[in-house]
Amino acid sequence: MSAGWTREQMAARAAQDIPDGSYVNLGIGIPELVAKFVPEGREFIYHTENGMLGMGPPPSEDERDLDLMNAGKKYVTALPGAAYFHHADSFSMIRGGHIDVCVLGTMQVAANGDIANWSTGEPGAIPAVGGAMDLVQGVKNIYVITQHTTKTGEPKLVERCSYPLTGLGVVSRIYTDLAVVDVTARGFRVIELAPGVTFEEVERKTGAPIMPAE
Amino acid sequence: MIDKRCPSVAEAVADIPDGATVMVGGFGASGSPIELIHALIDHGARDLTVINNNTGNGEVGLAALIGNGQVCKMICSFPRSSQSKVFPELYKQGRIELELVPQGTLAERIRAAGAGIPAFYTPTTVGTVLAEGKEVREFDGRPYVMEPWLQADFALVKCEMADPVGNLTYNKTARNFSPLMCMAARTTIVQARKLVPAGGIDPEHVVTPGIFVNRIVEVTDPVHEDLLIAAGRSYP
Numbered sequence: 001m002s003a004g005w006t007r008e009q010m011a012a013r014a015a016q017d018i019p020d021g022s023y024v025n026l027g028i029g030i031p032e033l034v035a036k037f038v039p040e041g042r043e044f045i046y047h048t049e050n051g052m053l054g055m056g057p058p059p060s061e062d063e064r065d066l067d068l069m070n071a072g073k074k075y076v077t078a079l080p081g082a083a084y085f086h087h088a089d090s091f092s093m094i095r096g097g098h099i100d101v102c103v104l105g106t107m108q109v110a111a112n113g114d115i116a117n118w119s120t121g122e123p124g125a126i127p128a129v130g131g132a133m134d135l136v137q138g139v140k141n142i143y144v145i146t147q148h149t150t151k152t153g154e155p156k157l158v159e160r161c162s163y164p165l166t167g168l169g170v171v172s173r174i175y176t177d178l179a180v181v182d183v184t185a186r187g188f189r190v191i192e193l194a195p196g197v198t199f200e201e202v203e204r205k206t207g208a209p210i211m212p213a214e
Numbered sequence: 215m216i217d218k219r220c221p222s223v224a225e226a227v228a229d230i231p232d233g234a235t236v237m238v239g240g241f242g243a244s245g246s247p248i249e250l251i252h253a254l255i256d257h258g259a260r261d262l263t264v265i266n267n268n269t270g271n272g273e274v275g276l277a278a279l280i281g282n283g284q285v286c287k288m289i290c291s292f293p294r295s296s297q298s299k300v301f302p303e304l305y306k307q308g309r310i311e312l313e314l315v316p317q318g319t320l321a322e323r324i325r326a327a328g329a330g331i332p333a334f335y336t337p338t339t340v341g342t343v344l345a346e347g348k349e350v351r352e353f354d355g356r357p358y359v360m361e362p363w364l365q366a367d368f369a370l371v372k373c374e375m376a377d378p379v380g381n382l383t384y385n386k387t388a389r390n391f392s393p394l395m396c397m398a399a400r401t402t403i404v405q406a407r408k409l410v411p412a413g414g415i416d417p418e419h420v421v422t423p424g425i426f427v428n429r430i431v432e433v434t435d436p437v438h439e440d441l442l443i444a445a446g447r448s449y450p
Contacts, residue, residue: 049317050241051387066244066438067388073242073295084386086393086421087241088325091318095336121343126302127314130292133344134318137337168341 003196004177010145012037013192014103014175017143022100023047023093025135028072030145031103045081047099049131051090054082071131094131095138102139104132106146108161111187111208113171115144116163129166136167148176148205155207157181157188178202187211215412217378220429223253226403230254230368235263237324237395238276239371242268242295243439245388247372247405248275250431252449254370255282263287265324265366267317267391269294269301273448275439280304282450287311289364291320297443315364316344321394323364328397328426333362369399372436373422376406380424381415389421396426405433 005013011033018024018034020042026032035057038044046055048070055070056077063077070076093099106117118132119125136142146156157174174181179202180192188210190202199212220226227250230236236254240246255278262285269288270277279285281300293312294302304310315323316338326334335358339345349360371392374385382404384392396402409432 048387050244051390065386066440067386069242069244069387073244078386084384084389086389087317087321087391088394091321095318095338124306126294126305127312128292128294129314129316129344131317133316133342134338137340138318165342 004194006177008033008037009194010175010177013180014143014145015039017173018042018044018101021045023053023098025049025094025099025102025139027102027104029105031105032072034103034145047090047093048076049090049094049135051085051087052078052082054079056082091131091134094134097138097140099139101141101143102135103143103145104135106144106156107163108156108158109144109146109171109174109183110158110161111183113169113183114161115142115166115171116161118166119164121164132166136170141172142170144171144174146174146176148178148202155205157210158207178205181210189213215378216424218380218424218427218430219378219409220431223249223405223431223433224256226250226429226431227253227257227370230257230259232259233261234259234367235265235365237366237369237391237399238264238266239369239390239392239395240266240276241387241390243271244386245372245384245390245392246275246439247370248437248439248442249433250370250372250403250405251275251279255279255284255450258284260284261286263289265289265364265395267291267320269298271295271297271439272443273300274442275449277301278449280310285310287313289313289315289320291315291317314344319361320364321391323361324391324394324398327363327365328394331363333360335360364398366395366399367401369395369402371396371402371404373404373406375408375410375415376404376427376430377410377412377414377424378430379412380404380427380430381420382406382422382427383415383419384421393422396422401428402426403429403431405431405436407434407436408432
């Protein structure tokens with residue numbers, strides 16, 4: 001049993017790297033937890049691609065509005081200063097490079113920054129892409145939060161993605177349960193190890209060459 | 215004075231022919247024009263190509279239209295969800311066609327049609343299977359994929375407030391694709407929760423100008439897809 005970070009700790013660690021005042025888009029799953037760990041003294045403005053800036057936390061039963069949803073089709077609230085807009089404006093914010101940070105989950109990330117997070121490519125599976133390909137191409141900084149390996153122990157950080165790609169060379173930083181890893185011009189580099197985790201363990205569980213922290 | 219009001223949802227959709235391409239507003243349940251979709255089910259037009267972000271949920275609204283065998287092709291970005299059963303079953307049986315389009319590209323293809331721009335270049339999908347067979351061109355050293363506009367014969371849209379001229383406002387995230395679809399369709403049919411006289415919407419607050427709207431039906435108490443599903447309802 002290795003040490004390492006919990007889902008919440010991974011999200012909290014990612015939140016520390018987001019500057020005050022950033023426009024942020026959070027993917028479904030662990031990335032959503034980032035909103036719970038905004039560092040003291042910082043404010044992030046959340047974008048949801050179905051058409052809103054200034055998204056707030058989930059509503060109580062009383063304040064729930066059936067016309068106020070996020071991109072995961074969950075009910076949300078609007079904070080003071082929020083704005084609504086149509087989809088072409090929303091994806092102009094994404095593609096036009098106006099969103100600062102996107103935090104996404106993934107199936108695989110490659111040492112060259114390629115990401116595969118939309119399809120297993122299995123025959124018969126119903127393909128569904130949503131806004132993933134727009135986000136990875138358009139947002140300035142693409143951060144990934146993921147377990148270091150799959151449930152069966154396969155590396156998710158790999159030399160080349162075997163699943164169909166979402167985008168090429170777009171990921172800059174990865175937060176796993178074991179480490180924070182940068183994608184550099186020379187491949188993966190650990191920049192921080194989770195408490196109780198050794199570089200050797202990270203290296204063993206990574207499917208590509210990885211450099212230790214400097 | 216121009217008056218685009220139409221007395222009923224049945225009359226509003228009565229001339230949609232077999233084989234039509236129909237844009238349907240909404241993102242999941244929010245903004246879905248359920249009453250207009252149910253009128254289209256009653257009307258019975260078949261072999262429809264439908265453009266929506268999703269493929270409907272449960273057995274009401276868009277899912278019911280698909281389940282009733284009226285749709286031969288869906289153009290969407292996310293054809294499955296926790297509550298969508300109808301489309302996945304037909305798709306696995308090879309009884310319905312799917313054109314998968316990334317969400318932002320879907321929005322921009324619809325906008326482009328409304329704006330009279332036949333194609334555009336986007337960085338989205340570069341190097342992926344969804345770019346296969348498409349023209350790629352470099353601008354400032356970076357590759358972009360060409361995507362064509364997406365036109366439609368009809369759009370079915372839900373709005374919050376409308377005036378007889380066709381000016382519209384929306385409610386919160388129910389806006390989503392609807393303003394774009396109003397621009398892109400040859401005939402745009404709108405259900406409004408509230409009809410107000412001309413001048414009842416501050417011109418500064420108009421989201422969709424009336425030039426993009428052809429027919430308006432007042433549906434004062436629209437049903438919501440999530441509530442219908444929670445109540446176990448199906449249509450017809």
